[in-house]
Amino acid sequence: MIAGAGDRAMLAAGRHVQAMCPVGTIAGVRASTDRSGTFPPLAADVWVEDALPLASIAGIEGRVVVVHGHTDGSLVVVSGDVAFVGDTFRGAIVGGGAETHFYVCDLEDNRRDVARLLDELAPGATTFFTGHFGPVAREDVAAHFAR
Numbered sequence: 001m002i003a004g005a006g007d008r009a010m011l012a013a014g015r016h017v018q019a020m021c022p023v024g025t026i027a028g029v030r031a032s033t034d035r036s037g038t039f040p041p042l043a044a045d046v047w048v049e050d051a052l053p054l055a056s057i058a059g060i061e062g063r064v065v066v067v068h069g070h071t072d073g074s075l076v077v078v079s080g081d082v083a084f085v086g087d088t089f090r091g092a093i094v095g096g097g098a099e100t101h102f103y104v105c106d107l108e109d110n111r112r113d114v115a116r117l118l119d120e121l122a123p124g125a126t127t128f129f130t131g132h133f134g135p136v137a138r139e140d141v142a143a144h145f146a147r
Helices: 004-011 025-036 108-121 138-144
Strands: 003-004 047-050 063-066 075-078 082-086 127-128
Touching: 003 004, 003 075, 004 047, 047 063, 075 108, 082 108, 108 138, 127 138
Parallel strands: 003 047, 082 127
Antiparallel strands: 063 075, 075 082
16 A cells, blocks of 8 residues: 555544545535544555655556645655546536535645646646546646636
8 A cells, every 4th residue: 555654643543633624515514424434544555755656666657746735645646648636626526627625724725736736746637536526627627726
């Protein structure tokens, strides 16, 4: 298993240990349930602290990059013209498009993360696979986050 080093305490505890800041009505309704969720504690085989080439661990071109935000160890995987962005943002529940994730404590920081993703980390990505809903086209991400 590969995980961001910033999530070491959460994964070892088997529960969310960082702040969860609901964005919008759906997250507000779900917040107490989501905060109380647990899972079996675990440790990663590989802890990612900075950019990590995928070829060294999976034999494919691309890289894994830490993009703090949703959690301190949130990761993005970029390979070719796709990016797996986890919970950096989400797809729209109805229709297409990108949306701000359900839980974001610093909206400006999230916008900077998305700008960095579009401009530096995945400038050639045309499709973004999210942790919720999606996939999302690059133009929809740029439109939602005003890039």
